[in-house]
Amino acid sequence: MSTVDTAGRKAPRKPKPPPAARGISPLRVLGKVIVWLFTAFNVFVLYWLISASFKTPVEIFTQPFQLPRQWFVLGKPFRNFVYAWSQAGFGEAFLTTVLLVGASAIVTVAIAAPAAYALTRLGVRGSGPMTNFFAIGMGVPFQTVIIPLFVGMAKLNLTNSLIGLFLVYVALSLPFTVFLLTGFFRSLPDEMEEAAAIDGASPFRTFTSIMLPLARGGLITALTLNAIGLWNETLLSIVFLQDNAKFTLARALFTFYGAASYQSEYGGLIAGVTIVVLPMLVLYIVLARRIITGLTLGAGK
Template sequence: MTSTVDERLGGPVRKPPRKPKPAPTARGFSPLRALGMAVVWLFTALNVLVLYWLVMAAFKSPIEIFTKPFALPSYWIERGQAFRNLAYAWNNAGFGRAFVITVVLVAVSSVAIVLLAAPAAYALTRLGVRGANGLTNFVAIGMGIPFQTVVIPLFIGMAELDLTNNLFGLFLIYVALSLPFTVFLLTGFFRSLPDELEEAAAIDGASPARTFFTIMLPLARGGLITALILNAIGLWNETLLSIVFLNENANFTLARALFAFNSAASYQSEYGGLVAGVAIVVLPMLVLYVLLARRIITGLTLGAGK
C-alpha cells in the first residue's frame, strides 16, 4: 500500500524498515554460552551448599557435624536446646560485646569514608582542578597496593602514636585504606551528572560549596549509598588488621573474637559453637547483601555506564 501511494505521487519508493539482527546469543545453541552458564550455576550451587551446611552445623552437636554433615540437626533439638551453640558462642567467646563494637565501628567508619570521599571526588571531576586526571590516577594506584604490604610500617607508626590496641586507631586505618576505592568509585557518579545544573546554579550566584551540598550531592545519592554499603560489607569482614592492632578482649571486633575463639573451641572440641560463631559473623552481611543487592548492582552499573 505504501509503495503504491509513493509511485502515484511521483516520489521514491520507500522500503519497509529492516528487521534488527538477533543478538549473537539468540541465534541458537552456543557451546561457549552453555559452558559459561554451567560454570555459573555450578559455582552458585556450591555456594548454596556451603551456606546450607553452615546453617545446619550451627545447630548440631560435634558428632553430627562429622558423621551427618548434610542431615538436619536433631541432637540439641530433641533436648530442647536448639540454640545451644549460638548461646555458647555468644557468651563464651564474648560475641555480645564484640558485636556492638563491630556495628558501631563499621557504621562510623563507613559514614566517615563517604563524607571524606564525596568532596574529594567532586573536586576531581567538577571543579576543574589543575592536574585532576593525574590526581585521579594517583588515587587509583592506591587501590592496587595490597594493605598486607604496609601492615608492618603501619604498625610501627601507630605504635609511635600510641594508637595500637585502640579502636580509634583502627578507625583511622579503616578510613585511610578505604578512601582510594571510594574516591575512585564516586568520581564515576559525579562525572555522569549534567553540567547544566552547575551552570544554572552559578548564574543564580551559588558558591561551589552550596552547589555541591544542595544540588550535586542529592543527585549522587545512589552512588553514596552504594559506596556506604560496599564499605560496610568490607569492613565487617576485615580480619587481618584487627588481629594485628587489637590484643585485648575488651576491644575485639567480631572477626577478632572469632579468631581468638577458634583456638579455645578447637582445644575443647566445641566445633558446634565454633561453627555457630562463624554463622554469627557471616550471616548479617549476607542478609544485608541479599536485601540490597539490586541497589548495589544498579549503583555500580550507573557509575560505570555513564
C-alpha cells in the same frame, strides 16, 4: 526491488537482529553454566554453615549434609549460639564492631564524596592523574604495608586502640571509595548543575543541595560495600588490637577458634562464624538491587 525510492533516496537498512536472535553462543552458554554452578556451590556452603551451627559435633562429622536433630530433641536448638555468644565475648565485640565499622564507613564516604566531586565536576587541574593515583592505591595490598604501618602507629601510641584502627580503616578504604564515586559523579547529568550556576549557587551549595541527592544511590552503594568489607576484616584487628575488651567480632572469633577447637566445640565454633557472617549477608540481600544499580550507573560513562 530497487533500494532507491521514487524521490531518489536510499531506503533505510534493516536493523540488525539482536544477539540472542542470531543463535546460541557457546561462550554465553558456558558463562551461564559457570555462574549457576558457582551460585549453587555458595548456596550449598551457606546451607551447610547454618545447618551445622545447630548440630552437635558428632552430627557435624557423621551427618554433615542432613538437617540438625539432636539439640532440637533435647529442647536446646540454640545451644551452640548461646555457647558462642557467652564464651567468645561476642556481646561487647558486636557493639564495638557496629560502632567502629559504622563510623569508619560514614567518615570514609564523607571524605571521598567531595573529593570525587572535585575530581570530576570542578575542572581541577591534574584531576585525571589524581584519579589514576587513587586507582593505583586500590591495587596495593595492605599486607605489604602492614609492618611499616604498625611501626608508625606504635610511634604515635595508636596501637591497641580503636581510634588507631579507625584511622587505618578510613585510610585504606579511601582509594576504592573515591574511585567508585568518581565514576558515579561523572555519570550524573550536567543540566541541573549548570542551572544552579546560573542562579548564582556556589560550588559547595551545588554539591550539597543538588549533586549529593542525585548521587544518593552511589553513596549508599559505597557505604554498604565499605561496611561489608570492614565488618569481615580480620588481619588488621589481629595486628592492632590486643585487649579483649577492644576486640571486634572477627578478632573475637579468631581467639575463640583456639578455645573451641581445644574443647572440640565445633558446633559452637560454626555458630560463631554464622553470627559473624549473617548480618552482612542479610544487609547485602536487602540492598542488593540498590548496590547493583549504583555500580552500573557509576560505570555508565
